[in-house]
Amino acid sequence: MAGSVAILHASELVTLAGPARPRVGNELRELGIIRDGAILARDGQIKAVGPSEEIVRRLPNDIEVIDARGQVVLPGFIDAHAHPVFGGNRIDEFEMRAGGASYEEIATSGGGIRSTVRKTRAASEDQLLAEAQRRAAWFLRCGTTTMEAKSGYGLSLEEELKILRVIRRLNETTPIEFVPTFLGAHAIPEEFGDRPNEYVDCLVDEMIPEVVRQNLAESCDIFCERGYFNAAATRRVLGAARTAGLKLRMHADQLTNSGGAALAAELGATTADHLEQTDAAGIAALGKANVQPVLLPGSVYAIGSTRYPQARTMIQAGLAIVLATDFNPGSSPTPSIPMVLSLAATQMKMTPAEAITAVTINAAYSLGRGGKIGSLEPGKLANFLICEVKDYRELAYWFGLPLIEAVYVRGRRGSGVSA
Ligand SMILES: [Zn+2]
Numbered sequence: 001m002a003g004s005v006a007i008l009h010a011s012e013l014v015t016l017a018g019p020a021r022p023r024v025g026n027e028l029r030e031l032g033i034i035r036d037g038a039i040l041a042r043d044g045q046i047k048a049v050g051p052s053e054e055i056v057r058r059l060p061n062d063i064e065v066i067d068a069r070g071q072v073v074l075p076g077f078i079d080a081h082a083h084p085v086f087g088g089n090r091i092d093e094f095e096m097r098a099g100g101a102s103y104e105e106i107a108t109s110g111g112g113i114r115s116t117v118r119k120t121r122a123a124s125e126d127q128l129l130a131e132a133q134r135r136a137a138w139f140l141r142c143g144t145t146t147m148e149a150k151s152g153y154g155l156s157l158e159e160e161l162k163i164l165r166v167i168r169r170l171n172e173t174t175p176i177e178f179v180p181t182f183l184g185a186h187a188i189p190e191e192f193g194d195r196p197n198e199y200v201d202c203l204v205d206e207m208i209p210e211v212v213r214q215n216l217a218e219s220c221d222i223f224c225e226r227g228y229f230n231a232a233a234t235r236r237v238l239g240a241a242r243t244a245g246l247k248l249r250m251h252a253d254q255l256t257n258s259g260g261a262a263l264a265a266e267l268g269a270t271t272a273d274h275l276e277q278t279d280a281a282g283i284a285a286l287g288k289a290n291v292q293p294v295l296l297p298g299s300v301y302a303i304g305s306t307r308y309p310q311a312r313t314m315i316q317a318g319l320a321i322v323l324a325t326d327f328n329p330g331s332s333p334t335p336s337i338p339m340v341l342s343l344a345a346t347q348m349k350m351t352p353a354e355a356i357t358a359v360t361i362n363a364a365y366s367l368g369r370g371g372k373i374g375s376l377e378p379g380k381l382a383n384f385l386i387c388e389v390k391d392y393r394e395l396a397y398w399f400g401l402p403l404i405e406a407v408y409v410r411g412r413r414g415s416g417v418s419a
Contacts, residue, residue, distance in 0.1 A: 003044030003382065003411030005064045007073055008052045011390045013037020014074035015049055016357065016375035022292060022320030022365040028354040031392065032375070039073065041382030044410030049376050071405065072392050074356065075376055076145025076383035077337040078363035081249075081273050081294045081324035083183075084139070084170075085132045085163045086153045087119035090329045103303050103331065113153070113187045116329055120153035120163070128166045129173075135327075136174040138335040140414050143404040145383040146364070146373055147176060148324075150221055152183030155199075157207050160184050164216035175407075175414035179367045181249060182211045185222035185229050185237050200233045204240040212244045218368065219247040219270065224260045231263055238267050247368065249294075253277040265289035271322065271366050275309045276300060283310065287317045292366045295358075296326035297343035298334045311348040322366045323350075323358040342399035352396040382411035 017032035038055035040048040040063075048055060059065065093111045097103065106112055120128065139147060149170065151163040160182065167180045184207045185200075192199040211217050220241030224234045238248050247270045252260025254274035261282030264272035272278075272286055273294040286293060295309045314321055323340050326332040334340075337359050344355040364374025373381050386406040389395060395403060407414045 004042045005066060005382070005408070005411050006038065006040045006055065006059055007066050007068050007384070007386065008038045008056065009070060010037045010068045010073035010386075011035070011070040012072050012392055013039060013049060013376065014072060014356065014392050015377065016075055016361045017377050018361070018375070020371065022362045022370070023357050024318050024320050025315065028315060028321070028357045029351060031353050031356060033392070037073065039376055039382070039384065041408075041411035044382055044412070046376060046378050046380050046382050048378060068386050070390060072387045072389050072395070074385055074387065074392065075360045075374055076385055076407065076409065077143045077359050078367065078374060079139065079144045079147035079324050079327070079337060079359070080271070080322050080363040080366045081296060081326050082147050083150045083152060083326070083328035084135050084147070085128055085149060085151065085166045086116050086329055087121075087123035087128060087131070088116065088329070089333075090116065093330070094333075097304070112330060114190060116153050117155055117187070117189065121159050125162050125166060128163065129169050132166055132170055133174060135335060136170055136176055140174070140176055140407055141402065141404065142336040142338060143385045143407055144335070144337055145176060145407065145409050145414070146367065146369065147178060148181055148367060149178040150181045150183040151217075152186030152221075155184065155187065155189035157202075157210060160207060161210070161214065161216065164211065168216065175409040175412070179369075180217045181219040181221050182208070182217035182241075182246070183221040183223075184208075185233075187223065187228055196233070200229075200236055203237050208237075208240050208244050208246070212246065217246060219249050221249040221251065223251040224258065224263065225251065225254060226256050226258060231259065234263060235267065238269070242267070249273060253282065257282070261286050264291050270368075273324075274299070276305070276307050278309065280313070283314055283317050283319070286314075287319055292320045292322050292362065294322045294324050294366060295344075295348070296324055296332065297347055298340055299326045299332035301343055301347070302333060303331050308347045311344070311350050315350075315354065320362050320365065321354070321358050322363045323355060324363065338395060338403065339399065341396040345396040352393040355396055356392060382408060384408050
């Protein structure tokens with residue numbers, strides 16, 4: 001039967017079993033590990049988890065049995081912040097930065113987000129899909145089985161719809177589940193130059209209603225930052241999105257502390273993402289409003305900054321922390337959650353257990369899927385990884401090499417594109 005398999009003899013079956021809500025405080029360190037663990041999946045769903053000797057006794061005759069040979073098994077990674085659909089790349093800018101140019105200098109000289117917008121608009125829907133499918137295979141190889149996908153490199157109604165249709169087709173043609181977010185408010189497009197308010201009108205009056213009418217997104221996001229969208233514009237865009245029935249996410253306090261975290265709290269956003277510059281008052285506001293912080297250390301590392309978000313302060317404040325890649329062609333060209341685990345431990349002083357919770361069960365709740373994925377418990381989807389390590393902590397410790405031996409999505413071993 002498709003999607004039916006039993007995995008036996010995991011050195012550690014990292015279940016993340018626990019309360020049916022995002023984990024906070026010390027709960028972030030409780031991984032629900034079963035030693036010499038096993039998992040039984042039927043029709044893509046988890047039927048049982050437990051010690052191998054117990055699961056062996058209830059194995060159906062017709063089921064495929066895999067011996068994990070003392071390796072670690074854990075839930076598939078969930079990447080809650082990614083920009084996977086865009087034309088081309090920014091290798092030239094990457095080389096300029098290696099030569100000393102700053103991210104801001106490159107943006108003012110016509111590079112940055114706008115250069116990717118030009119390449120994305122020039123690409124056909126099929127070309128964008130082919131490029132994104134290649135990237136989806138990278139994510140899968142790095143252990144990601146569910147990911148958010150933002151639009152945001154089209155910046156006009158037609159071009160944003162084109163990107164959102166590509167995301168829908170990625171869902172149909174790859175094993176990964178993509179959760180679509182509308183990010184028309186990623187930057188002010190060139191043709192609106194010095195008329196940013198008119199672009200905000202266009203977002204509110206035309207783009208958001210049409211995206212919702214075509215049912216192409218679950219959430220709406222905005223780049224709330226000096227030179228992009230200020231607090232007033234953010235209130236208008238996210239207010240319209242909420243009224244239209246979308247959930248809210250926000251790029252907040254990445255380059256400057258502009259009160260983004262407090263604004264996300266005020267607007268009732270599901271997540272506030274980045275938060276490199278957020279201060280204590282911002283963190284307190286997020287806690288009060290139950291906004292989940294999505295921290296993106298790959299983008300700090302790749303632009304050569306050392307200002308990582310204050311993860312320890314956020315954990316102490318009781319926030320249900322999430323980690324993600326921020327995969328994009330400019331500031332974070334990595335699809336690798338294992339790389340993010342390494343950065344979380346070395347640069348943000350999160351323990352390996354906290355980091356794993358932040359890319360599994362907490363990430364699942366931030367995407368509205370906490371009841372379906374993010375832990376290995378009966379009734380959830382059989383999305384899990386077999387890793388070439390004996391101890392889960394090794395996943396954050398060794399870095400720069402692939403340690404994922406096998407990826408299962410809905411009980412099937414995942415590989416590439418099924419177009
Ligand atoms: Zn982003």
